[in-house]
Amino acid sequence: MKILILNGPNLNLLGKREPEIYGRLSFEDYLPQLRERFPQHEIAYFQTNHEGVLIDQLQEADGQYDAVVMNPGGYAHTSIALADCIRAISIPVIEVHISDISKREPYRRHSYTGEACVKRIMGLGMEGYAKAIEAC
Numbered sequence: 458m459k460i461l462i463l464n465g466p467n468l469n470l471l472g473k474r475e476p477e478i479y480g481r482l483s484f485e486d487y488l489p490q491l492r493e494r495f496p497q498h499e500i501a502y503f504q505t506n507h508e509g510v511l512i513d514q515l516q517e518a519d520g521q522y523d524a525v526v527m528n529p530g531g532y533a534h535t536s537i538a539l540a541d542c543i544r545a546i547s548i549p550v551i552e553v554h555i556s557d558i559s560k561r562e563p564y565r566r567h568s569y570t571g572e573a574c575v576k577r578i579m580g581l582g583m584e585g586y587a588k589a590i591e592a593c
Contacts, residue, residue: 458497460593461522462488462586463514464504465530471555478556480582487583495590508532512542519546524593526586528553533568543573551589554579 464484467474472483484504492500501522503514511532518525527550532539543550552571557580559566571577576592578585 458523458593459499459521460501460590461514461518461525462491462500462502463511463518463525463527464502465508465511465528465532466506468528468530469504469506480555482583484583487586491586491590494587498590498593500590508536508538511539515539515542515546515550519548522548524548525550526553526589526593527551527570527574528555528586529568529570533558533570534565535569537569540569540573543570549575549593551575551592552577552579553585553589555582555585556580 468484471479472481488502505511511529515525525548529536529539529552533552533554552568552574558568568577578588581588
């Protein structure tokens with residue numbers, strides 16, 4: 458199975474940004490562990506801080522990948538455009554949040570993108586990505 462992991466804004470700062478919430482491990486350091494854990498899957502990775510680039514990546518993934526594991530970062534709470542794109546493509550998208558957004562600040566508790574995804578995994582730290590791959 459070909460899986461695209463798509464990370465949104467500020468996730469390039471994992472390991473540095475609020476380590477008490479997001480941990481001390483960067484995604485680039487975690488990715489080899491995921492690939493080793495799931496050798497039966499071809500796992501591609503892309504990160505951007507730009508909403509339009511996330512939309513472009515989702516559209517390009519349709520037909521090229523079997524599934525997308527996406528952490529939209531803060532765009533989960535604001536982006537109708539990303540939610541519309543997820544609904545428009547034919548491959549499943551699973552949303553991951555490292556923290557449990559239902560227990561965070563009120564403005565983080567709703568996810569527009571999560572409503573469009575086939576599944577949402579949150580509050581498991583980096584392990585959420587592995588659980589999402591297992592769910593693909």
